[in-house]
Every structure is written in structure tokens, then in C-alpha cells.
Amino acid sequence: MDLAYFLQQLINGVTLGSVYGLIAIGYTMVYGIIGMINFAHGDIFMVGAFVALISFILFALTSIALPVVLLLTLLIAMVFTACYGWTVEKLAYKPLRKSFRLAPLISALGMSIVLQNYVQAAQGARIKTLQPVIQGGFTFMEETGFTVSLSYLQVFIVLVTIFLMAIFTLLITRTALGRAQRACEQDRTMTALMGINVDRTISITFIIGSSLASVAGMMFVMYYGVIDFYIGFLAGIKAFTAAVLGGIGSIPGAMLGGLLIGLIEVFWSGYISIEYKDIAAFTVLVVVLIFFPTGFLGKPDIEKV
Amino acid sequence: MLTITNIETFYGNIQALRGVNVKVNSGEIVTLIGSNGAGKSTLLMTISGVNKASAGEIIFDNKNIQNLPAHDIVNLGISQVPEGRRIFSRLTVEDNLRLGASANQKGVHYNKEVKDVYDLFPILKDRLNQRGGTLSGGEQQMLAIGRAMMAKPKMLLLDEPSLGIAPKLVNQIFLAIKNINREKKVTIFLIEQNAKKALELADRGYVLVNGNITLEGTGQELLKNQDIQAAYLEGGGKK
Numbered sequence: 286m287d288l289a290y291f292l293q294q295l296i297n298g299v300t301l302g303s304v305y306g307l308i309a310i311g312y313t314m315v316y317g318i319i320g321m322i323n324f325a326h327g328d329i330f331m332v333g334a335f336v337a338l339i340s341f342i343l344f345a346l347t348s349i350a351l352p353v354v355l356l357l358t359l360l361i362a363m364v365f366t367a368c369y370g371w372t373v374e375k376l377a378y379k380p381l382r383k384s385f386r387l388a389p390l391i392s393a394l395g396m397s398i399v400l401q402n403y404v405q406a407a408q409g410a411r412i413k414t415l416q417p418v419i420q421g422g423f424t425f426m427e428e429t430g431f432t433v434s435l436s437y438l439q440v441f442i443v444l445v446t447i448f449l450m451a452i453f454t455l456l457i458t459r460t461a462l463g464r465a466q467r468a469c470e471q472d473r474t475m476t477a478l479m480g481i482n483v484d485r486t487i488s489i490t491f492i493i494g495s496s497l498a499s500v501a502g503m504m505f506v507m508y509y510g511v512i513d514f515y516i517g518f519l520a521g522i523k524a525f526t527a528a529v530l531g532g533i534g535s536i537p538g539a540m541l542g543g544l545l546i547g548l549i550e551v552f553w554s555g556y557i558s559i560e561y562k563d564i565a566a567f568t569v570l571v572v573v574l575i576f577f578p579t580g581f582l583g584k585p586d587i588e589k590v
Numbered sequence: 591m592l593t594i595t596n597i598e599t600f601y602g603n604i605q606a607l608r609g610v611n612v613k614v615n616s617g618e619i620v621t622l623i624g625s626n627g628a629g630k631s632t633l634l635m636t637i638s639g640v641n642k643a644s645a646g647e648i649i650f651d652n653k654n655i656q657n658l659p660a661h662d663i664v665n666l667g668i669s670q671v672p673e674g675r676r677i678f679s680r681l682t683v684e685d686n687l688r689l690g691a692s693a694n695q696k697g698v699h700y701n702k703e704v705k706d707v708y709d710l711f712p713i714l715k716d717r718l719n720q721r722g723g724t725l726s727g728g729e730q731q732m733l734a735i736g737r738a739m740m741a742k743p744k745m746l747l748l749d750e751p752s753l754g755i756a757p758k759l760v761n762q763i764f765l766a767i768k769n770i771n772r773e774k775k776v777t778i779f780l781i782e783q784n785a786k787k788a789l790e791l792a793d794r795g796y797v798l799v800n801g802n803i804t805l806e807g808t809g810q811e812l813l814k815n816q817d818i819q820a821a822y823l824e825g826g827g828k829k
Contacts, residue, residue: 461688461697468678468689474640475676480664480693480741 289431294555295548300439300508302547303446307501308524309531309539310453311370311494317470317534318490319382324393325373326498327521328400331514333366333499334506335404338415341506351418359445362503363496369400370495371488379484397517404514412513415506442504449500450540453493457536466490470534519563523550526570532583541581545569591616591777592637592668592745597646597656599629599636606632608801609646612779614745619771619778621788621809623822624798630781631673633798634747637779638670639663651744664693667744671751673781675734679723683714686722686733690740699742706774707736710766728759735766745777746770752784760784764791785822789813797822 308330315323340361344354377396381388422436457463465486468476477483505520506512527546531538546566553565573580592614599607606629614620624630635641637648639660648656655663664670669690678686687704691697708715711732717725722733731751738746748767752760764787770776782788789795789809797805797818805812812818 461692464681464685464689465692467681467685471678471680472676474660475672475678476689477640477660478638478664478670478672479689479737480661481689482659482661 289426289429289433290555292426293431293433294551296433296435296439297555298548298551299544300442300547301551302544303443304501304504304508304543305520305524305527305546306540306543307446307449307497307504308520309527309543310450310536311498312525312528313531313533313536313539314466314490314494316528318466318487319378319389320386321378321389322393322525323378323491323494324390324521325377325396325400326494327517327519327524328397328404329366329370329373329495329517330498330502330505330520330524331512331517332369332400332404333362333495333502334512334516335408335413335502335514336365336499337362337503338413338506338512341415341418355418355441358503359500362499366499366502367492367496370491370498373400374488374491379487397521401514401517408514410514412511415510415512417510418507438507442508445500445504449497453497454536456493462486462489523563523566526566530570530573530580532580535580535582538580538582591651592779593647593649594633594637595647595649597633597636597643597648599632599641599643601632601641606801607636607643610798610801610803612796612803614777614779616777617771617775618793619767619780619791621780621782621792621795622798623782623785623788623795623812623818625783625822628798629801630798631749634670634672634749634779634781637663637747638668661693664741664743667742668747669693669738669741669743669745670747671731671734671738671749673749673753675727675730677722677725677730677733677737679721681722682719683722683725683733684718686737687714687740690737693741700740703740703742707739710739710769711736728755728763731755731759731763732766735763735770739770739774739776743776745779748778748780750781750783752782752787760787767791785818786813789818 311326312323315321337358340358344358373396377392378389381392419438419441422434425433457466465476465481468479469483469486473483523546524543527542528539530545531542549569550562550566554562594610594612596609596611597607598605598609610633622630622633632641636643639658643656647654650666650668655666678689687707688697688700691700691703694703713729714733714736717729722730725733751763767778768791771778780788780792789812792809794808795812796803805815
């Protein structure tokens with residue numbers, strides 16, 4: 286019974302952690318490249334969830350096969366949300382790039398409110414629901430009295446997350462684009478002196494971060510079946526916590542942090558109290574930051590001058 | 591090849607360049623000497639498009655470049671080795687070189703260009719997988735020059751390549767600069783505090799004082815000039 290219960294929490298925690306991890310990558314990449322916390326990123330995730338919900342509903346009217354619907358929804362959510370992320374960067378952050386450090390941060394808080402109100406105005410303030418798209422699953426350990434279930438949806442979420450994280454890790458570590466991003470993180474002027482268009486590299490970073498957040502949004506709406514215009518706030522703050530926990534600026538750190546926050550939240554709910562699950566994640570953050578100020582995988586600067 | 595006319599550049603409210611005129615002909619090595627704060631680095635950053643001139647004109651290969659973004663200027667064929675080297679210390683030596691090749695048709699000629707860089711600085715070949723920040727100062731300077739050469743520039747701007755480097759390596763670096771000019775046919779615009787070495791190497795030189803060009807002439811003329819000897823060659827314990 287105990288082991289079965291533990292396994293069930295583990296499965297749920299990894300699923301939730303995948304969603305947080307996908308959002309956290311966007312925070313960490315943007316922080317890495319322009320040194321700002323994009324507080325509107327949680328709302329980009331929310332926009333992604335809405336785009337996914339709307340395209341699911343539209344596809345439900347057609348007779349397209351489910352795997353194709355999932356793939357199309359994924360692509361539509363990524364493309365549309367990437368456009369939102371790109372626009373937010375162009376409108377709210379780029380004009381402030383040479384301004385003082387706090388300016389884009391304040392602008393980001395403003396964009397967060399703008400996006401929330403925009404979705405509220407366009408889609409209404411009431412919650413939106415989605416019927417389960419993927420049903421069924423595996424069950425284990427029925428003989429112990431506590432059945433462990435692993436739904437196909439959970440498998441789908443974790444597999445898509447692993448797949449996307451692998452693709453984007455390769456993109457960052459192996460391609461010219463990734464090299465340009467890593468160069469921008471360190472010295473933007475010098476990157477421009479390499480003949481690289483820094484503005485475009487920053488735009489692409491926002492596009493990647495936003496499209497990953499939209500996938501998280503799609504997973505979220507499929508998993509919980511309920512969204513509203515305000516979901517970006519708490520999910521965003523938790524994903525931000527995940528990014529800091531893993532070491533802000535580090536992409537593997539964001540994945541690890543997301544997983545940890547998901548696990549902490551689920552285990553806390555499962556073993557201690559479901560009411561204080563939000564406090565648990567933030568308490569762990571505070572404790573970790575006291576002992577590991579740069580997060581688990583944050584990079585200490587080695588520089589020889 | 592490069593004609594700078596009456597360039598004025600401001601840093602906030604401070605005027606760093608006050609109408610500078612410099613001309614660099616194709617195939618030359620031209621040096622600009624001057625003390626700290628004279629505006630030497632500002633001039634290079636203005637040519638590269640990092641700082642924008644508020645007045646004047648910069649013509650490169652018959653093209654007006656002073657309003658172009660920095661990355662476009664690199665793609666036209668002007669590469670810079672900036673003051674303090676500014677290599678990407680957290681990236682490997684190979685990544686640094688590959689970044690340098692970005693301007694050269696997005697790096698498709700990497701394998702060809704990197705051979706030339708190894709010929710100039712063989713040590714870089716042994717350091718490929720090391721992080722840039724772990725190299726010694728001299729090696730970092732070699733990497734910075736090699737990285738700039740990966741773009742296959744027509745013109746190379748060098749900002750104090752001898753600064754903070756062991757004397758033995760300084761000779762090697764000046765030799766490499768000479769090679770780049772003579773064999774690779776790259777025009778050189780060199781900024782130096784080590785005025786003697788720079789003037790010995792250069793075809794022509796300019797002296798920059800407080801944002802103004804006060805003297806110009808061939809390297810030999812300037813070496814013999816008494817004002818220069820007093821201000822830049824004998825003083826300051828440089829001997």
C-alpha cells in the first residue's frame with residue numbers, strides 16, 4: 286500500500302514537473318540572454334492554453350483522427366503563442382533595452398496584466414472546460430489494495446516534454462543559433478562584432494520560450510480540463526521558482542527545477558496537506574537559496590582577465 | 591579603403607571625438623597612437639558601428655557605413671579585435687572560432703579558414719576544447735585575433751593587442767599582425783599604447799589627443815618626431 290501510494294505520487298509529480306519545466310525554460314533562456322525576468326511569461330503560457338483549447342474545440346467539429354488533432358493543436362499552439370511572445374518582446378522590451386535595468390521588468394509586469402485582461406475581454410472571465418481528450422491508461426499493483434494508475438495522457442505529457450527538451454537542448458548546444466545565443470548571454474556587443482544579428486537572436490529566444498510555454502499550456506488544459514485567464518500567474522510563479530531552484534540561466538537547471546517543484550508539490554499534497562502545497566514549493570526555494578545561492582546547476586563565473 | 595571625415599562621437603554628454611579625420615588605404619598598416627582617454631577605442635567602436643557618430647562620415651569601399659548596425663559592418667568586411675580581447679570565456683576555443691566565422695557566409699568556410707588561423711597561432715589547435723577563459727592572456731589575444739580572422743575580413747581593427755601580455759608573446763603577436771597584412775592581404779588599423787612597436791610596424795600613423803588628430807605621417811617620420819619621442823616614446827618608463 287505504501288509503495289503503491291508513493292509510486293502514484295511519483296507519477297503525478299513527474300507529470301506536473303514536466304509542465305513546470307517547459308515553462309521554466311522560457312524564464313531561464315530569457316534571463317540568460319538579456320538578464321531580465323520576463324514576468325509576462327506565465328501569461329504567455331496561459332495564452333498557449335487558450336489557443337490549444339480553442340483549436341481542440343474547432344477540431345472536435347471535424348472528423349480528423351485524434352493523433353493528427355493532437356499534432357495539429359500542438360503546432361497551432363506553438364505558432365500562435367510564439368507570435369504573442371515575439372510581439373511582447375518587440376513592443377514592451379526591445380525599446381527599453383538600453384534603459385535602466387528595472388525598466389523592462391516593470392514593462393513585463395505591465396504586459397502580464399495586459400495579456401490577462403486581453404484574454405479576459407476576448408474569452409470572458411468564466412472558467413473554460415475541456416472534456417478529456419485522451420482517456421484510459423495502465424494500472425499496476427492492484428493486489429495491494431491501492432491501484433497505481435498511469436494514464437495515457439500522463440505518458441503523452443512526459444514523452445512530449447522529454448522529446449521537446451531533447452530537441453531544444455540539441456538546438457542550444459549543437460547549432461549555430463545556439464552558439465549565438467550562448468555568445469549573447471556573455472557579451473552582446475562582442476556578439477554583434479562577430480557579424481551576428483543580436484536583436485534577431487533575442488527574438489528567436491522569445492519565440493522558443495513562448496512555444497515551449499504553449500506546449501505546457503496545452504498539457505495543462507488537457508490534464509486539468511479547466512482553465513481561466515488567471516492560470517498564468519501561479520503557474521508562472523512556480524515555474525519561475527523552478528528556474529531559480531535549478532539555477533537561473535541554466536537550461537538543464539530549469540528542467541531539473543521544474544521536476545523538483547512538481548514532485549515537492551505533489552508529495553506535499555499527498556503526505557502532508559493539500560492546502561499548503563503552494564507554500565511548500567516556495568519554502569523549499571527559500572531554503573535552497575540560502576544554501577545554494579546560484580541554484581543547483583547555476584554557473585559560477587570563471588573569468589580570467 | 592576607409593575614409594573617416596570629421597567624425598564626432600559622444601558618450602552621454604562627454605564628447606569623445608571632436609572631428610577626427612583618418613584615411614586608411616588598401617593594403618596598409620596604419621596606426622593610431624595616443625594616451626589613455628584620448629578616444630582611441632571610441633574611434634574603433636564608432637567605425638564598427640557599436641557607438642554611433644553624431645556628425646561626420648565613414649566611407650568603407652565607397653559605401654557610407656556610419657548608420658549601419660554593427661553586425662552589417664562586420665559582414666561588409668571590417669572585423670575588430672577589441673580592447674581587453676573580449677573572448678567568450680565560458681565557451682570553448684572552437685566555439686569562439688566558429689562564432690568568428692559567422693560573418694563569413696554563416697560559417698560554411700570554417701574548415702578552410704581555421705587552417706589559416708592554425709598556421710598563424712598553432713597553439714590554438716591544442717586548445718580547441720578548452721574554455722576560452724582558461725587560456726593565458728597571450729593565448730586569449732591569439733584567439734581574439736584568430737576569431738576576427740575567421741570572418742575573412744578585408745580590414746582588421748586592432749585595439750591594443752599588446753596590453754597585459756608577456757613581452758615574449760608581444761613579439762609573436764606583432765609578427766602575426768605583419769603576416770596577416772603581407773600574406774593575407776588584410777588592411778590593418780592598429781591602436782597601440784606601445785607607440786614604438788606600433789610605429790616601427792606601421793606604414794603610416796596618426797596621433798590622437800583629446801579627441802583630435804594632432805599629427806600624422808609615415809611611421810618613420812613619427813618615430814623621429816621630437817614631440818612624439820617626448821610624449822610617447824621616452825616617458826612613462828616604457829624603455
